[in-house]
């Protein structure tokens with residue numbers, strides 16, 4: 189995509205969004221807006237009950253609250269731009285705003301992966317090492333664990349984003365997406381972006397591979413421990429305390445693998461004339477993961493359900 193005006197550098201990008209399919213814009217606007225509102229609502233409720241109900245003052249719910257908070261930040265970091273792109277076809281966005289948006293939504297995604305790994309460790313300790321659990325998972329441990337997820341996610345993504353934004357952008361400034369998603373932006377660079385791709389692959393191995401391996405190994409130990417429990421009733425109960433996390437982790441990683449794990453498609457047309465599904469990466473919001481997290485947890489968890497119920501019925505919270 190070398191162009192003649194090599195020297196003119198790009199100061200703003202154009203987000204293509206769904207402008208090739210104007211008839212779909214209203215439908216998707218309503219769909220995405222309502223998904224977003226429900227996401228805010230159910231994550232908000234989860235944050236509220238885990239703060240207000242003293243029965244939920246445990247490491248697991250601290251992590252869940254953090255996950256909900258993260259999900260809210262995550263969806264917010266891209267949904268406003270997506271909705272705006274439906275209202276303003278071929279929306280222009282300044283270079284710097286694009287960089288900020290890329291950083292925010294990418295960083296939240298990376299943080300979420302690390303946090304899910306930390307949550308697997310928490311469940312692992314609770315089930316395989318119940319006697320040492322209160323000592324190992326003290327407040328002095330779980331608060332820094334969550335904080336380091338945020339730090340690790342933001343640091344690497346800061347590196348990725350600044351590497352990407354240092355590339356020269358000269359001719360084409362039409363982003364084939366709803367947001368400034370990093371792969372879509374890298375396609376427009378008029379220099380070799382293989383360093384960026386390599387560093388993203390390395391980061392993916394670290395941020396996707398290690399947590400996945402960690403979760404996998406944790407669950408091997410957890411299942412082995414559960415199978416040793418003699419009473420069937422207790423076995424089932426123990427299994428239930430970690431199945432919610434398992435489900436959420438599987439859903440999340442499936443989506444990430446789907447988005448970034450597939451090979452880059454060769455696209456001679458620059459991909460601009462193709463249909464909406466080929467045209468853009470499915471924004472994570474559509475996958476419903478931030479929407480589903482609190483539902484997965486609260487529907488499967490008696491403790492959380494009871495807490496929501498007492499919040500709704502305005503019972504006094506016992507200390």
Ligand SMILES: *[C@@H]1O[C@H](CO)[C@@H](O)[C@H](O)[C@H]1NC(C)=O
Pocket residue numbers: 235250253254257330331332333334335336338
């Ligand atoms: C999430 O964790 C960080 C770091 O431990 C903490 O500062 C923050 O308050 C937590 N957020 C919520 C909503 O609990």
